Amino acid sequence: MALVCGLWFGLFQALMPIVGYFLGAQFESFIHFYAHWIAFGLLFLIGANMIREAVWGKKEEGENNNSLDFKTMFLLAIATSIDALAVGVSFACIQVRLWSSVLLIGLTAFLFSVLGVKIGNVFGSKYEKSAGVVGGIILILIGLKFLLEHLGIISF
Secondary structure, eight states: OHHHHHHHHHHHHHHHHHHHHHHOGGGHHHHHHHHHHHHHHHHHHHHHHHHHHHHHOSOOTTSOOOTTOHHHHHHHHHHHHHHHHHHHHHHHHSOOOHHHHHHHHHHHHHHHHHHHHHHHHHHHHHSHHHHHHHHHHHHHHHHHHHHHHHTTSOOO
16 A cells, blocks of 8 residues: 555656656746646545545445545645646756656655555554544645645745
8 A cells, every 4th residue: 555655656746847847838837827726626625535534434335435546546646746747847947857856756755655654554543533634634734735835825
């Protein structure tokens, strides 16, 4: 499970700067304008669903209840790496070693994702309901942070 999450997040964190690099600066304003809204929307929906499942129980029998299903992992990977697309656009505007940068980004995301899942599994099994609520709130707050930073309301 940890390796699956690590691969999803590491791959997308590495892939998005490459895509952004090759899209180039002509799409910078479009990416810059919409990326934070897309990330916020996806993270909000996923976080709200996590909270709903933690508070009111699992999905109905017969529904896919695998939190690592393709759709969930794809949406999470996209939502958490959209800002890396804009980083890739900036890479196109400056002198940067693209492949070594992308490798470092991907490996870092992979390692921290694996570590996060392992830590989450330890605490999640002890505090399943609370962990689901806290995890959902964290995803929503990450999305809100993306949105507020890009709107210029806050800066970190």
